[in-house]
Amino acid sequence: MQAFLKPLAFAMTGAFCGLAAFLALYFNAPSYSRESSLQCINCHIMRPFFANIDRSPHRAETCSDCHLPHENIFRHYAFKARDGMWDTAMYLTFNESHAIKLHERSRQVIIDNCIRCHRAAMSFTESFGETDRFCGDCHRDIAHPAPMSVTSTPYVQLPPYLPFPDFLLQK
Amino acid sequence: FERRQEGLLVPTIVVPLADNEPDSEIWGKNFPREFNSFQMTKDVGLRTKYGGAVQFSRLDRDSNIRHLFAGYPFSVEYNQARGHFWSLEDVEKTARIDTARGGKASFGTCFTCKTSNLPGLMASIGPDKFFDTPFEKMKESVKYPIGCANCHDPKTMALRLTNPAIRKSLSDSGKDPDRLPRQEMRSLVCAQCHCEYYFQASDHYLTLPWKYGTSPDNMEKYYDEIAFTDWTHKDSKTPMIKMQHPDYEIFVTGIHAYRGLACADCHMPYVSEGGVKYTNHHVQSPLTDIAHTCAVCHRQSEQEIRARVEIIQDTIWEKEVRSSQIIAQAHAEVAQALASGVDEEALKGVRQLIRKAQLRWDYIAAGNSMGFHSPLNAASILSDSIDLAQEARVQLARLKKAD
Amino acid sequence: FERRQEGLLVPTIVVPLADNEPDSEIWGKNFPREFNSFQMTKDVGLRTKYGGAVQFSRLDRDSNIRHLFAGYPFSVEYNQARGHFWSLEDVEKTARIDTARGGKASFGTCFTCKTSNLPGLMASIGPDKFFDTPFEKMKESVKYPIGCANCHDPKTMALRLTNPAIRKSLSDSGKDPDRLPRQEMRSLVCAQCHCEYYFQASDHYLTLPWKYGTSPDNMEKYYDEIAFTDWTHKDSKTPMIKMQHPDYEIFVTGIHAYRGLACADCHMPYVSEGGVKYTNHHVQSPLTDIAHTCAVCHRQSEQEIRARVEIIQDTIWEKEVRSSQIIAQAHAEVAQALASGVDEEALKGVRQLIRKAQLRWDYIAAGNSMGFHSPLNAASILSDSIDLAQEARVQLARLKKAD
Ligand SMILES: [Ca+2]
Ligand SMILES: [Ca+2]
Numbered sequence: 001m002q003a004f005l006k007p008l009a010f011a012m013t014g015a016f017c018g019l020a021a022f023l024a025l026y027f028n029a030p031s032y033s034r035e036s037s038l039q040c041i042n043c044h045i046m047r048p049f050f051a052n053i054d055r056s057p058h059r060a061e062t063c064s065d066c067h068l069p070h071e072n073i074f075r076h077y078a079f080k081a082r083d084g085m086w087d088t089a090m091y092l093t094f095n096e097s098h099a100i101k102l103h104e105r106s107r108q109v110i111i112d113n114c115i116r117c118h119r120a121a122m123s124f125t126e127s128f129g130e131t132d133r134f135c136g137d138c139h140r141d142i143a144h145p146a147p148m149s150v151t152s153t154p155y156v157q158l159p160p161y162l163p164f165p166d167f168l169l170q171k
Numbered sequence: 172f173e174r175r176q177e178g179l180l181v182p183t184i185v186v187p188l189a190d191n192e193p194d195s196e197i198w199g200k201n202f203p204r205e206f207n208s209f210q211m212t213k214d215v216g217l218r219t220k221y222g223g224a225v226q227f228s229r230l231d232r233d234s235n236i237r238h239l240f241a242g243y244p245f246s247v248e249y250n251q252a253r254g255h256f257w258s259l260e261d262v263e264k265t266a267r268i269d270t271a272r273g274g275k276a277s278f279g280t281c282f283t284c285k286t287s288n289l290p291g292l293m294a295s296i297g298p299d300k301f302f303d304t305p306f307e308k309m310k311e312s313v314k315y316p317i318g319c320a321n322c323h324d325p326k327t328m329a330l331r332l333t334n335p336a337i338r339k340s341l342s343d344s345g346k347d348p349d350r351l352p353r354q355e356m357r358s359l360v361c362a363q364c365h366c367e368y369y370f371q372a373s374d375h376y377l378t379l380p381w382k383y384g385t386s387p388d389n390m391e392k393y394y395d396e397i398a399f400t401d402w403t404h405k406d407s408k409t410p411m412i413k414m415q416h417p418d419y420e421i422f423v424t425g426i427h428a429y430r431g432l433a434c435a436d437c438h439m440p441y442v443s444e445g446g447v448k449y450t451n452h453h454v455q456s457p458l459t460d461i462a463h464t465c466a467v468c469h470r471q472s473e474q475e476i477r478a479r480v481e482i483i484q485d486t487i488w489e490k491e492v493r494s495s496q497i498i499a500q501a502h503a504e505v506a507q508a509l510a511s512g513v514d515e516e517a518l519k520g521v522r523q524l525i526r527k528a529q530l531r532w533d534y535i536a537a538g539n540s541m542g543f544h545s546p547l548n549a550a551s552i553l554s555d556s557i558d559l560a561q562e563a564r565v566q567l568a569r570l571k572k573a574d
Numbered sequence: 575f576e577r578r579q580e581g582l583l584v585p586t587i588v589v590p591l592a593d594n595e596p597d598s599e600i601w602g603k604n605f606p607r608e609f610n611s612f613q614m615t616k617d618v619g620l621r622t623k624y625g626g627a628v629q630f631s632r633l634d635r636d637s638n639i640r641h642l643f644a645g646y647p648f649s650v651e652y653n654q655a656r657g658h659f660w661s662l663e664d665v666e667k668t669a670r671i672d673t674a675r676g677g678k679a680s681f682g683t684c685f686t687c688k689t690s691n692l693p694g695l696m697a698s699i700g701p702d703k704f705f706d707t708p709f710e711k712m713k714e715s716v717k718y719p720i721g722c723a724n725c726h727d728p729k730t731m732a733l734r735l736t737n738p739a740i741r742k743s744l745s746d747s748g749k750d751p752d753r754l755p756r757q758e759m760r761s762l763v764c765a766q767c768h769c770e771y772y773f774q775a776s777d778h779y780l781t782l783p784w785k786y787g788t789s790p791d792n793m794e795k796y797y798d799e800i801a802f803t804d805w806t807h808k809d810s811k812t813p814m815i816k817m818q819h820p821d822y823e824i825f826v827t828g829i830h831a832y833r834g835l836a837c838a839d840c841h842m843p844y845v846s847e848g849g850v851k852y853t854n855h856h857v858q859s860p861l862t863d864i865a866h867t868c869a870v871c872h873r874q875s876e877q878e879i880r881a882r883v884e885i886i887q888d889t890i891w892e893k894e895v896r897s898s899q900i901i902a903q904a905h906a907e908v909a910q911a912l913a914s915g916v917d918e919e920a921l922k923g924v925r926q927l928i929r930k931a932q933l934r935w936d937y938i939a940a941g942n943s944m945g946f947h948s949p950l951n952a953a954s955i956l957s958d959s960i961d962l963a964q965e966a967r968v969q970l971a972r973l974k975k976a977d
Contacts, residue, residue, distance in 0.1 A: 150448075
């Protein structure tokens with residue numbers, strides 16, 4: 001009987017690793033850890049937001065450049081985990097709203113990032129309190145111009161869902 | 172897990188559709204989501220401050236209206252519109268064309284905007300016969316309310332214009348009704364019925380008074396040129412014009428049209444159900460579904476958006492009621508003058524002013540959205556109607572003095 | 575540790591500023607960009623369809639105005655406003671307060687909105703003396719036009735309200751004029767002068783009629799309560815109210831205010847010069863600089879934005895001229911009635927209607943931006959003034975008949 005157990009265990013772990021590897025690749029798991037917009041657009045309702053950024057002065061910036069805190073690594077991943085959990089839960093239960101609304105905490109993260117990159121232009125006027133107003137109130141179309149909903153860019157060509165993380169694809 | 176496949180679904184036509192197929196249910200076999208949402212126009216639950224699907228009598232909301240339409244069926248019954256599902260039943264049940272209840276018998280023309288049988292009938296019996304057949308007779312060959320055939324080509328599902336009146340107006344103005352940009356079509360399919368119209372006296376053809384343009388002044392120029400009158404007012408004997416729901420004509424002057432929006436952007440927004448995106452065919456007041464209609468472009472709270480629309484509508488409503496009040500007074504004062512023997516010839520000018528005033532009041536009162544489609548334009552037109560009605564009363568008061 | 579404090583650079587004040595320093599040039603030593611752009615209000619080149627810095631006579635643009643202000647200095651000289659740089663020269667040169675040219679002598683109060691000496695004078699001689707001293711006398715101690723001291727605290731450069739009239743109105747309504755949100759201050763600094771005002775009969779104190787609110791109805795309620803009249807009309811002997819530039823009162827009812835904008839967002843936008851972005855102090859018509867003023871939020875072409883503003887302004891201008899025409903007729907008809915011996919008592923009601931009509935016409939005519947700040951509200955107020963003026967003519971015509 002024992003003779004039989006070993007190969008069985010071996011086959012089991014092999015199958016298990018294979019499955020895990022497949023699942024990881026299928027769900028583009030590696031992409032979730034790194035800083036690239038591709039990880040966000042795994043969920044198709046995030047694709048219209050990418051479509052606009054891809055065609056804006058901020059095309060060089062990734063979603064997390066604006067949407068995740070960059071003060072330090074702890075706050076970065078803590079916020080990402082919390083926001084990510086919420087989004088995944090809403091997504092899997094089909095609860096997302098048609099015109100997604102920004103949480104207040106995310107708004108402050110964005111303001112901090114705008115200033116992080118545009119500190120030069122901001123240096124003088126920023127000290128007179130421009131920051132107590134949301135940059136997006138005036139720069140309405142700098143990131144995702146209206147109309148903006150999960151269905152607002154129906155046929156835009158976007159990078160395909162990559163089953164393999166891009167480091168494998170880079171020739 | 173990432174609902175990836177949802178983004179890639181392409182609509183497939185399974186059940187073949189006959190040309191001009193009137194029964195929307197058969198269309199629904201191929202497009203269940205659009206059909207199911209379309210059926211929801213049956214729902215008469217939701218009422219907004221000035222609109223919504225609940226049917227209430229407009230004659231009770233503004234008591235002046237009965238006097239303004241004295242001698243015309245609209246003074247008998249005139250309700251707020253409901254969903255498209257009810258279009259056939261409402262036209263067949265209204266007292267306006269029921270001689271027994273004070274209405275005036277009408278013709279097949281009324282059905283033009285009430286049934287998906289229209290394209291089929293236009294192909295089979297042709298417009299001459301369709302428009303000339305008495306209403307009660309045409310009733311027999313009309314079975315379905317508004318449906319897919321009114322707006323879609325069964326072969327390609329592309330939007331198409333099936334109403335002969337708007338097709339004629341468009342070609343008269345040099346446009347090919349079958350080759351218009353898609354975003355314009357997303358408004359024109361509604362304009363087929365949500366427009367001012369009149370029946371040509373001779374053959375009861377449904378015709379749009381758009382020859383010189385769609386503003387009240389331009390429509391008036393056309394009606395005066397063909398010396399057209401819908402009816403003579405019972406009390407003041409003024410030759411009157413009846414305006415019906417010039418929704419498209421008002422909308423095109425507004426900021427949303429100016430910025431490229433179409434009716435469908437607010438009344439038939441995209442929705443995603445279980446991840447699949449489609450056009451919501453539950454055509455209704457957008458205020459019942461602000462998240463899908465307005466919030467797409469206006470990132471404020473629903474309460475803030477609704478409150479702003481109601482500020483606009485309150486302002487227009489106040490002017491609309493004030494205008495109907497003055498016009499009612501003008502009709503009554505002319506009636507008194509007639510009773511006290513003022514000669515007809517002298518009243519000619521006063522009547523012209525009343526005709527002009529009521530045409531402008533009706534242009535906004537019959538129009539939907541209580542001014543929201545074009546707030547400044549609505550206020551400006553109502554201001555003209557107040558001005559003209561008061562001018563009539565000034566000249567009348569002078570008349571009485573002179574004799 | 576979040577490096578936020580780096581951003582809170584406190585403005586480096588190199589040249590120390592005396593309290594209430596009236597000379598803007600000294601402020602300019604510390605803030606050259608703001609000062610240079612502020613000096614550009616001297617430029618009188620640009621004219622837009624209805625506004626701009628070019629001074630033209632409003633009495634020529636709408637000939638009715640002379641009759642509406644008969645017996646009041648505004649019928650002598652009344653020009654379109656120009657840049658802040660000219661505020662002092664224009665008030666000192668206007669015929670309105672020059673008895674030699676048909677004007678009426680006035681008081682120090684006129685200087686409240688014309689000079690950066692104001693805060694200093696309020697501190698030194700105090701409001702009682704400032705408001706009571708005759709204009710010609712006060713002239714001696716007023717040297718500079720509008721300047722930095724009117725809007726800024728020399729120590730922190732924070733915005734502050736220096737005009738006593740608005741400080742009193744705000745505290746009366748329970749607000750602390752020194753502790754208001756920054757975005758509100760970016761409008762209130764302008765509201766200090768761009769508001770309706772009157773001089774209190776007894777002590778010539780500058781006062782705002784805001785007790786019951788800022789709409790024409792609410793201001794009228796206040797003026798009637800204190801039985802206030804600016805002047806009696808020369809021809810119709812009607813007790814009249816003069817409205818002056820209620821820009822703030824109109825603006826707060828518009829969509830831009832509703833969405834949280836302040837005057838400075840359009841009239842003092844950010845401009846970036848090299849790497850630095852600062853507030854453009856060249857206060858002028860935004861239509862001369864659409865790229866910085868409107869295009870930041872409205873990504874349409876300048877031509878499209880300007881065309882839409884002009885559609886709004888054309889609509890309001892048409893109603894404004896029609897309203898002044900009817901009011902002029904009403905004044906003339908009352909004058910005729912007086913000449914033909916109609917008794918005073920009978921005319922009381924008619925005069926009340928004319929007073930109400932002209933107050934509403936003036937509320938929009940004296941207001942700036944030709945309705946753009948709040949298009950629907952402007953059209954609605956003008957519609958009321960047309961209604962009231964015509965009602966006056968109807969009652970007058972009836973009067974003549976009765977006697
Ligand atoms: Ca009609
Ligand atoms: Ca005043």
